Amino acid sequence: MELIQRPRRLRGSDAVRRLCRETRMSPDSLIYPIFVDETLQGVRPIEALPGQNHYGLDSVYLAVEECLAAGVNHCILFGLPATKDPVGSSAWAEDGVVQQAIRAIKAKYPDFYVITDVCMCEYTDHGHCGILNGHEVDNDKTLEVLAKTALSHVQAGADMVAPSDMMDGRVAAIRAALDEHGYTGTPIMAYSAKYASAFYGPFRSAAGSAPSFGDRKGYQMDPHNGREALKECALDIEEGADIIMVKPALSYLDVIRACSEAYDVPMCAYQVSGEYAMIKATAAAGLIDEYRILCESAVSIFRAGANMLITYYAKELAEAIRKGDIG
Numbered sequence: 584m585e586l587i588q589r590p591r592r593l594r595g596s597d598a599v600r601r602l603c604r605e606t607r608m609s610p611d612s613l614i615y616p617i618f619v620d621e622t623l624q625g626v627r628p629i630e631a632l633p634g635q636n637h638y639g640l641d642s643v644y645l646a647v648e649e650c651l652a653a654g655v656n657h658c659i660l661f662g663l664p665a666t667k668d669p670v671g672s673s674a675w676a677e678d679g680v681v682q683q684a685i686r687a688i689k690a691k692y693p694d695f696y697v698i699t700d701v702c703m704c705e706y707t708d709h710g711h712c713g714i715l716n717g718h719e720v721d722n723d724k725t726l727e728v729l730a731k732t733a734l735s736h737v738q739a740g741a742d743m744v745a746p747s748d749m750m751d752g753r754v755a756a757i758r759a760a761l762d763e764h765g766y767t768g769t770p771i772m773a774y775s776a777k778y779a780s781a782f783y784g785p786f787r788s789a790a791g792s793a794p795s796f797g798d799r800k801g802y803q804m805d806p807h808n809g810r811e812a813l814k815e816c817a818l819d820i821e822e823g824a825d826i827i828m829v830k831p832a833l834s835y836l837d838v839i840r841a842c843s844e845a846y847d848v849p850m851c852a853y854q855v856s857g858e859y860a861m862i863k864a865t866a867a868a869g870l871i872d873e874y875r876i877l878c879e880s881a882v883s884i885f886r887a888g889a890n891m892l893i894t895y896y897a898k899e900l901a902e903a904i905r906k907g908d909i910g
């Protein structure tokens with residue numbers, strides 16, 4: 584055979600494969616989710632998310648130390664409050680669980696980057712992501728409490744806020760509240776294209792945030808829609824979002840690709856609890872090689888165009904990147 588083009592030439596050794604990788608990854612692009620439970624002392628494994636823990640306020644620093652040891656320097660915080668009510672007032676309390684957790688982390692590790700998830704579903708007694716009007720989430724009333732919540736996180740020392748509620752206009756409302764109080768330099772990462780997904784199941788069990796009736800289809804996006812994601816990202820950027828996000832990740836690689844090509848802002852992807860749990864369960868059944876699958880999944884998300892990734896596998900991935908197995 585007289586073949587001029589032989590793509591296999593660039594696959595002949597580990598050295599040449601590593602030379603030619605198109606997708607480059609760094610532990611700097613990884614964000615680890617941390618769950619803090621106000622009622623807990625110490626550390627408790629999360630049943631729905633094997634390998635993940637709930638941390639008490641007295642021990643959240645341990646989660647940070649594990650991240651730092653693995654080379655992960657960014658987290659996103661989720662709170663499980665001691666009390667809930669119809670409007671989720673513990674979400675913006677000065678001594679709320681997330682506010683206390685931020686202070687506890689920053690007291691020990693001021694340079695560890697703390698992003699906070701801004702949403703009402705963990706704090707409302709009905710489990711919806713905002714204030715109800717009958718059985719509907721009232722968009723505009725919810726904006727006020729989201730803005731108050733985001734502001735209180737920043738006042739407690741959060742480096743970045745990430746609204747995950749999918750109300751219309753939340754980025755503008757949060758930007759205005761932060762700016763009004765002088766926090767013009769604090770970035771907003773918007774969960775811009777967040778789908779009404781069954782992949783959040785284990786998270787809702789871990790965060791105690793499942794809706795007590797109905798579902799989130801009235802505010803989160805319909806999985807059938809791709810173009811609508813472009814519109815959601817455009818609106819969030821117009822309103823002042825510094826980073827946009829697509830969530831979940833693996834079933835939405837087309838959306839990650841489209842949004843990352845369309846907009847010149849950093850794009851985050853969230854490999855959610857169900858994606859993680861599927862890998863864990865399949866590996867526990869002996870059906871797949873967990874390490875190779877977690878690596879390949881992350882590579883595919885970055886290849887699709889994500890610039891950063893929120894994942895329960897952040898520590899494992901940082902190690903894999905450092906070893907050169909990926910990235």
Ligand code: PBG
Binds near residue numbers: 747783784787
């Ligand atoms: C809060 C929120 C959810 C997730 C992140 N922020 C749950 C939901 O929207 O029901 C899901 C994260 C995951 O599944 O890992 N609204």
